[in-house]
Amino acid sequence: MGILLPINPEHPEPRKIRRAVEILEKGGVIGYPTDTVYGLGCDLFNKQAIETLYQIKGMQRDKNLAFICPDLGDIARYAVVENAAYRVLKRFLPGPYCFVLQATREVPKIVQMNKKTVGIRVPSNPVTLALVRELGRPIISTTAAPPGEDPMVDPWEIKERFPALELVLDAGAGGNLPTTIVDLSEGDVRILREGAGPIDELV
Template sequence: MPAAPIVEIDPLHPQPRVVERAVSALSSGGVIAYPTDTFYGIGCDLFDKRAIERIYQLKQLPRTHELAFICQDLAEISRYAIVDNAAYRVLRRKVPGPFTFILPATRLVPELVLRRQKTVGIRIPDSPIALELVRRLGHPLISTSAAKPEGEILIDAHDIKDELGHGLDLILDGGFRPAEPSSVIDLSGPEPVVVRAGKGDVSDLLA
């Protein structure tokens, strides 16, 4: 297929018509690139199995590779993850922000994105674009980094088009995104565990 078109979008005030175009692509089984508060993400509808398979193929990922997804708020997280009081206190402090939280999954989560321990990786990014996409779509959006198969992070929409555009339906250009990964916090056990210290401040969670 031809390389995906690039459409400029305002990172702070995403234009409704651009958001609608992206949501239309997602609702039709499309795969898009979009900016978050960390990397550019490659995403699709959480409930579209064929679109998720396309992401695995595009990034040449093994099926064991775990995909995170984006929720719009804490109420939505609680539909897809089991959130106890301790986890809720951490979430309330940290969202929206550059964090990925590992939580026990509920039965709503598709098998394809479950981790080995029946957990899920969930984000509420501090990104008006990502949150508006999820809000307009009506349920979560898969999110994996826009990177070459060998792992190099792509920080510009035009680089994404050159490297991955053949497998995408739309690229939302929100400007350069520095290659800063999210911090990963495991909230599936009795105490929070920092799996990866990235862009988000985790100093309050380190013993």
């Protein structure tokens, strides 16, 4: 059974962030808060950890995994960002959106979607951003919920439901509305899923 570690949602304690990152560096899978729902995640560049994440969540291997970058500048390492797409990203990130873009060669094939695209997030959440900055590379982001079920909002319940998680960072109750998914990979703006992020100004 993993550890439930309370963390300050606005000013996350560096030693607690370091503890979570040490688990990620060793190939572990953790639960953590975002600006929408709680996520399950691991190091983007650890293939075995990603396989473990699929097993923990009970996901089919054809289900896509998004990942989190610390800022706009980092996105360009992992995705092709044309001028029009950059203007959209700059306007709506950090925020409750997942943007689908063409992947660069930096992205492991295991997380590339059809047509070699990727889903990338920059959440407006101090804990999540502290994690990716301390790790120094992106972390996978998938909703903390069994397939087909609503997002779980209670960190304690997440720990109980997914006992193979090594750590759950408890920043209080999470949201129950997932991200809005926006596809920018073909040059236009397509809403794939309406969620927490408003779409009025996107379309």
